[in-house]
Amino acid sequence: MTDMRVGVLGAGRIGSLHARIVAEDTPGAVLAGVADVHAPSAEAVAARFRVPAMAVDELVASPNVDAVAICTSTDTHVDLIVAAARAGKAVFCEKPISLDLPAVDRALAAVADAGVPFMVGFNRRFDPAHRSVHDAVVDGVVGDVHLARISSRDPSPPPLDYIRVSGGIFVDMMIHDFDMARFVVGSPVVEVYAKGAVLIDPAIGDAGDFDTASVMLTHANGAVTMIDNSRQAVYGYDQRVEVFGSLGLAASENPDVHSGITITREGLRGQVIPHFFLERYAESYRREWRAFTDYVRDGGPSPVPGSDARAPVVLGLAAGESARTGAPVRVTEG
Amino acid sequence: MTDMRVGVLGAGRIGSLHARIVAEDTPGAVLAGVADVHAPSAEAVAARFRVPAMAVDELVASPNVDAVAICTSTDTHVDLIVAAARAGKAVFCEKPISLDLPAVDRALAAVADAGVPFMVGFNRRFDPAHRSVHDAVVDGVVGDVHLARISSRDPSPPPLDYIRVSGGIFVDMMIHDFDMARFVVGSPVVEVYAKGAVLIDPAIGDAGDFDTASVMLTHANGAVTMIDNSRQAVYGYDQRVEVFGSLGLAASENPDVHSGITITREGLRGQVIPHFFLERYAESYRREWRAFTDYVRDGGPSPVPGSDARAPVVLGLAAGESARTGAPVRVTEG
Amino acid sequence: MTDMRVGVLGAGRIGSLHARIVAEDTPGAVLAGVADVHAPSAEAVAARFRVPAMAVDELVASPNVDAVAICTSTDTHVDLIVAAARAGKAVFCEKPISLDLPAVDRALAAVADAGVPFMVGFNRRFDPAHRSVHDAVVDGVVGDVHLARISSRDPSPPPLDYIRVSGGIFVDMMIHDFDMARFVVGSPVVEVYAKGAVLIDPAIGDAGDFDTASVMLTHANGAVTMIDNSRQAVYGYDQRVEVFGSLGLAASENPDVHSGITITREGLRGQVIPHFFLERYAESYRREWRAFTDYVRDGGPSPVPGSDARAPVVLGLAAGESARTGAPVRVTEG
Amino acid sequence: MTDMRVGVLGAGRIGSLHARIVAEDTPGAVLAGVADVHAPSAEAVAARFRVPAMAVDELVASPNVDAVAICTSTDTHVDLIVAAARAGKAVFCEKPISLDLPAVDRALAAVADAGVPFMVGFNRRFDPAHRSVHDAVVDGVVGDVHLARISSRDPSPPPLDYIRVSGGIFVDMMIHDFDMARFVVGSPVVEVYAKGAVLIDPAIGDAGDFDTASVMLTHANGAVTMIDNSRQAVYGYDQRVEVFGSLGLAASENPDVHSGITITREGLRGQVIPHFFLERYAESYRREWRAFTDYVRDGGPSPVPGSDARAPVVLGLAAGESARTGAPVRVTEG
Secondary structure (H helix, E strand, O other), X not given: OOOEEEEEEOOOHHHHHHHHHXXXXXXXXXXXXXXXXXXXXXXXXXXXOOOOEEOHHHHHHOOOOOEEEEOOOHHHHHHHHHHHHXXXXXXXXXXXXXXXXXXXXXXXXXXXXHOOOEEEOOXXXXXXXXXXXXXXXXXXXXXXXXXXXXXXXXOOOOOHHHHHHOOOHHHHXXXXXXXXXXXXXXXXXXXXXXXXXXXXXXXXXXXXOOOEEEEEEEEOOOOEEEXXXXXXXXXXXXXXXXXXXXXXXXEEOOOOOOOEEEEEOOEEEOOOOOOOHHHHOHHHHHHHHHHHHHHHHHOOOOOOOHHHHHHHHHHHHHHHHHHHHOOOEEOOOO | OOOEEEXXXXXXXXXXXXXXXXXXXXXXXXXXXXXXXXXXXXXXXXXXXXXXXXXXXXXXXXXXXXXXXXXXXXXXXXXXXXXXHHOOOEEEXXXXXXXXXXXXXXXXXXXXXXXXXXXEOOHHHHOHHHHHHHHHHHOOOOOOEEEEEEEEEOXXXXXXXXXXXXXXXXXXXXXXXXXXXXXXXXOOEEEEEEEEEOOOOHHHHHOOOOOEXXXXXXXXXXXXXXXXXXXXXXXXXXXXXXXXXXXXEEEEOOOOOOOEEXXXXXXXXXXXXXXXXXXXXXXXXXXHHHHHHHHHHHOOOOOOOHHHHHHHHHHHHHHHHHHHHOOOEEOOOO | OOOEEXXXXXXXXXXXXXXXXXXXXXXXXXXXXXXXXXHHHHHHHHHHOOOOEEOHHHHHHOOOOOEEEEXXXXXXXXXXXXXXXXXXXEEEEEOOOOXXXXXXXXXXXXXXXXXXXXXXXXXXXXXXXXXXXXHHHHOOOOOOEEEEEEEEEOOOOOOXXXXXXXXXXXXXXXXXXXXHHHHHHOOOEEEEEEEEEOOOOHHHHHOOOOOEEEEEEEEOOXXXXXXXXXXXXXXXXXXXXXXXXXXXXXXXXXXXXOOEEEEEOOEEEOOOOOOOHHHHOHHHHHHHHHXXXXXXXXXXXXXXOHHHHHHHHHHHHHHHHHHHHOOOEEOOOO | OOOEEEEEEOOOHHHHHHHHHHHHHOOOEEEEEEXXXXXXXXXXXXXXXOXXXXXXXXXXXXXXXXXXXXXXXXXXXXXXXXXXXXXXXXXXXXXXXXXXXXXXXXXXXXXXXXXXXXXXXXXXXXXXXXHHHHHHHHOOXXXXXXXXXXXXEOOOOOOHHHHHHOOOHHHHOOHHHHHHHHHHHOOOEEEEEEEEEOOOOHHHHHOOOOOEEEEEEEEOOOOEEEEEEEOOOOOOOEEEEEEEEOOEEEEEOOOOOXXXXXXXXXXXXXXXXXXXXXXXXXXXXXXXXXXXXXXXXXXXXXXXXXXXXXXXXXXXXXXXXXXXXXOOEEOOOO
């Protein structure tokens, strides 16, 4: 069988990451080209993997490309999805598709019209530990789900310039956790209550955002998920998921960077946790690409379909509204 | 120095527990007598420790009693506090003092008027692991507190007869967690948002209560505490506290019942956690009595003063209101 | 059914411990008296539990005593066993019976002649974690046993006066581990190879002993157990057992003193382990007395019979010989 | 600065692994060619990384090669080291150099005469967890070393054909642990006592080897290291190192394959450990190549010099002798 030829759109940090995984670490896929509006960036990444640098339009239209990976800035996602879908390409798009729901719907409609494979890049679903929590629910180990807890804390805040255009902590950062809540609990969210605070850096507040956020999600089945986010966990990238139900608990703890310890008069000393997502989620990106490759080749339902792209945006926007108004917000995911 | 002579009021499960600890395991304290409105209960416990069984009034008035431990049903606490305070006894009272705030205030006023030592039995404050979380905050290890998480789950629901008169999950069960949130975060609560659900047993709902509860507390300093309660964790008594701040995290995990493990083809297998509070908090009760004994002997501030008895009731009542109305409730603790 | 009346012989640290457990924490047993050649010691312990202090002979002969707990110095064990057995008492004896094998045999013969219940106090067999390792072997979870590892390290050396009369590290300290090896592996030992070193305190070497010891035991079934002992683990009482076999591994790890942790930029920080045997093995002593009480009441095989008292002495003496000669020593346990 | 051009000799499992790391994951190094006596193997690996396949002699002589990685069968190592050294290449050689000590010395002499960089591939020294144990000793955290324990167990035995030519478990498998013992304890070994057993598969015994092995090493400073090996740990690749000393303990535990757990009525359930060395030691190989690259570029002492290549062979041969004769064997490492 012929390998899927992947063109990567966007040669920044996340685009380079996807290019490397496709080029070196995804059986059944090959890197076909890299494009970026900033040509030297595309050329640098392309040279590293000995593939052509292209213009964005050229790559989307290329007969040598079977699938595109959209890793550009969020505001360009929808147009690129539409263009790629019309060109008959399989589409992998980084999260979020857009912070504008009608635009999201426009992108998803284009995908549906074209009948092309589509998957959104919620990589954490492919992390083995988080997935084991999901699997424990699906396999019945946890029983009926009653409660979930998600902590998601970055090691340090992004630049203020980034924060100003990010859409706010609830859509920029917590969107991953909204996806995770839906993924592991398996019941739609019907209400969102959110609190935001500025406890780390007043400049983040001046930029109109929060740096610390807490959300309570009520699911249709009565379960409640509690999520907390911080822009600064000084000890590393804190990523934990827990689901509690009628038969037990499943959880994904933080891994250690390695398994060495010391024990002295002062007690046990263990290691730090992984610094950030490149270390923590390396395996998830690999598995994400294997899942996308298998899906494009074999068909079947998308590993992360359009509906899963849309709902977290709905929840993120509702959380922002709740934090602003101080009242819970009822939502309809679909 | 003479030992403090303690009379125990109430000879049920918790009264027997306190009687045993005073009789056998508290240096500086001796058991002086046991009283119960049900005389045979008092006699059974008294006989076990070879001390006199008394009538309640008799014990409160006895010149051979320096301190009383009030372990009777909640509705009798206030009158017993008032009577004991007027009799000049040091007062140890099980939580909660009362679910009626004016009554709480009446009890605390009587204590203040009499100038007697007073401590409320929030035993979890004396658990070494939970206290280590509190100490990590006080000692500055955690830095400024931004977030806290508390899970508190019983192994199985109490009898429906108990639930009907309990005042509801927010004051009966979560009151401990409200106290813990205040204890570890160290900032008053200004808002309560609560969700209750009936996911374990519909009969609990028919009795007018919830069996699963989630609460978000906003503290005056901007920190948020998220608490979850379940009446039924089938794997045991799940009791965890975590505080996150500008310099790091402190947490109290579940202990194992013992440290034996197996590793087979199926992976690691560890032990269950302690079944319920008698196993989990045995050490906390011992330390609680040492703290009360030291406080009565040496003076100084109460280890758990009247203000700490009142605030959790305020929060529990507010949580009940929030769960009923669906809206956040502003509170003033003091 | 009438409670077993226990007389404790020896009112030192370990005698007091047993007296307390019998008096307060062993259903079906009561403390009947305490004796010690040093009468004030016996009186102090007896007063604490409101039982009579007796002379040693008096206690052994007393019609009010059903069982004796021999907690005196090792050199007196054999004569006391013989006397108690002849007096028809059930006998609990602290380890070791004697360092002189003919004397051990004399004691066991007296017990056999009298037909009285007999158990030797290898308390670690009753530790829930170590016992879970034994049970995993017996229950087939581990499969055929191939290897075992035991680490046993004290927090600090005993006084030199004690070391001089102790019989040496292999019989004084490692005897517990020889018993544990036999208990968890379940196959007799046929060869002992031992190394001793003086690495902690030269005065221990001057006293004719080692402070650090390593032993390799070969079992009849081909399995090998490796044991290490140190007189000084500065971080606490390090007690670990592991068995490896054809189907997996069972292990008993060190418990934490409590389950609180912190995580900061410097990484995870956990607690110290228990300081010494009173903290670490408190539960084992409780269970040991329950086992002895059940055995005396119900009959059946002894929880730790005479043969288990003898074999560790054989191994300890062989280890001492191996360490002196530098050659492995073949042994016959029985 | 120009990248170091590496030619890989041997295109089997371990040669392919090294080729991949050099080609894709070692800054400062590039893959220059691959050679194998079996040309199709060399061609397959070379094609994968788009480099030339060469004959062995051609690669060793090539002016386009700065360094060779010797990954061929053990019996060819010495001649290739000599040839590469004479050709002025930096030499990386897989362990062991040879099981014949005069041949080892001949190889090391050729390296010394040529003055070329030389490093032997004891990759476990570069595992972050094991290295943290070494570092804790070097940094003084452990104090003076008194005891060490190493468990090293494969998931399943190699083919009998391999075992027959392997030199036996002590040189084929435990050689890594002899190196680790020297690495973490930091004192030469002066005595070896070894036990071998056939407990897994009688066919291994028929092939003249053991499948289970236990060794006690005595170091010059009085410390003792206990090592156990099994050819079959059904639960995965069990690799643990522990050092105990005057100030505490440092240990390298088994990592989990991921951090997901479940807790049910049956207790905690964790994951399996990594299956074998490719999973467990992936990071160590990466770091090994960075260390070799830095060393060749910057000079200074070899990360794993010739003396460290020789001593484990001495210990492995002595262990084999001890297991055969039943007596401890004195050794001189140098």
